[in-house]
Amino acid sequence: MDELRAEAVRVEYADLVAVRDVDLVVHPGQLISVTGPSGAGKSSLLWALAGALRPAAGRVLLADEPLGNREQAAARGVALVPQGNGLASSLTAAENVLVPLLSGGVAADEAYRRTGEALTLVGLEESGNHLIEELSGGQQQRVALARAFAAQATVLLADEPTSDLDAANRERAVAALRAEADRGAIVVMATHDPEAAEQTDAELHLDEGVATWVRTPV
Ligand SMILES: Nc1ncnc2c1ncn2[C@@H]1O[C@H](COP(=O)(O)OP(=O)(O)OP(=O)(O)O)[C@@H](O)[C@H]1O
Ligand SMILES: [Mg+2]
Numbered sequence: 001m002d003e004l005r006a007e008a009v010r011v012e013y014a015d016l017v018a019v020r021d022v023d024l025v026v027h028p029g030q031l032i033s034v035t036g037p038s039g040a041g042k043s044s045l046l047w048a049l050a051g052a053l054r055p056a057a058g059r060v061l062l063a064d065e066p067l068g069n070r071e072q073a074a075a076r077g078v079a080l081v082p083q084g085n086g087l088a089s090s091l092t093a094a095e096n097v098l099v100p101l102l103s104g105g106v107a108a109d110e111a112y113r114r115t116g117e118a119l120t121l122v123g124l125e126e127s128g129n130h131l132i133e134e135l136s137g138g139q140q141q142r143v144a145l146a147r148a149f150a151a152q153a154t155v156l157l158a159d160e161p162t163s164d165l166d167a168a169n170r171e172r173a174v175a176a177l178r179a180e181a182d183r184g185a186i187v188v189m190a191t192h193d194p195e196a197a198e199q200t201d202a203e204l205h206l207d208e209g210v211a212t213w214v215r216t217p218v
Contacts, residue, residue, distance in 0.1 A: 001064065003027045004049065004155050004186045008058035011044040011209075018044040020209035021058065026188060028154075030217060031181040033197040034190045036206035042190035043083055045206065046157045049188060050080040062155065077154030081161055083190075085144040087132045093143045094119065094128035097150050104151075111150075118146035121176050123169065138164040145173055155186045162196050174199050 004026045011019035019041040026032055034042045047053045049060055051073030060067040067073050087096045094115055101111035119128050122142035132140055141164045148156055158177060162170040174189075174196050181187045181201075189200065197203050202217035 001027075002154075002186075003063070004188075005061040005064075006045075006049060006058065007061070009045070009048050009055045009060060010057040011041065011048055011053060012056040018209050019048065019055075019206070020211075022204075022206075022209075022211045024049075024204060024211070026186045026217070028184045028186055029181050030202070031178055031187040031189065031200045032202045032204065032217060033200040034188060034204050034206060035192070035194075035197050035214070038192075039208075040206040041209040042206055043159050044209075045211075046080065046159050046188065046190055049155075050078055050157050052080060073155075077151075079148045079151050079153035079156050081144050081148045081156070081158040083159040083163075085140050087140055087144055087147075089132045092129050092131055093124060093135065093139075093146075096132060096143055097147045100147065101150055114150040114152075115146075118150035119143075121149055121172075121179075122146045123172055136164075138166065138169060141165060142169065142173065145176065149176060149180065152183075153180070153185055156180050156188070158187070158189045160190055160192065162191060162193055167195075170196060 006024040008021045010021050048055050051067045051070045097115040098111055119125050122145050124142055145161055162173050177187050191197050203214040204211050205214045
């Protein structure tokens, strides 16, 4: 099977347990949310699912194979949209989307086409030539999403992708995440936003690292 599977994943920082033995299975086509208060462990769980940190115990599997480190996971199509966006502030919006595609070996004409489409998807077709530092926080967040959409990921992990967005742009972002799932991606979104969470197929709630399903995946 092609699912993303966390088995008893535990994330620790020194003596703090941030994620406590979480089990999770997400299938291609599913969009699920991870909710919970600030400090509950949402980002830590996403980083573990991205291969960006190594669990203290448990393991993460993609298609029945251990996920590997961040580089290996990225090579398998695991994209992470980090909280706070992770963009290069001295590049333009379009360059932030385009450069990773080109450096990942996508042909130039295809990379330009995907960049234009992804910026249009998040409503930023007019802003491609703006430097990141000239954009608002919400616009930057939309560029970070566009970059992930352009990558056509197998697994898309979005950490609070709508926290700085108004209602209309939140709806657009959630619809675009849904479209990623519909084309067959595994999509996991961490969010504080109940209106974003309720549009997902299932909601895993974290509290002090302990996970409970608010809604289970069907
Ligand atoms: N690099 C780190 N070193 C030490 N402790 C950390 C580190 N990163 C996170 N923590 C701690 O781990 C816990 C979970 O943090 P995490 O960032 O996963 O929470 P979160 O649910 O994403 O919160 P938020 O909603 O504020 O983004 C918190 O108590 C936090 O202080
Ligand atoms: Mg977080």
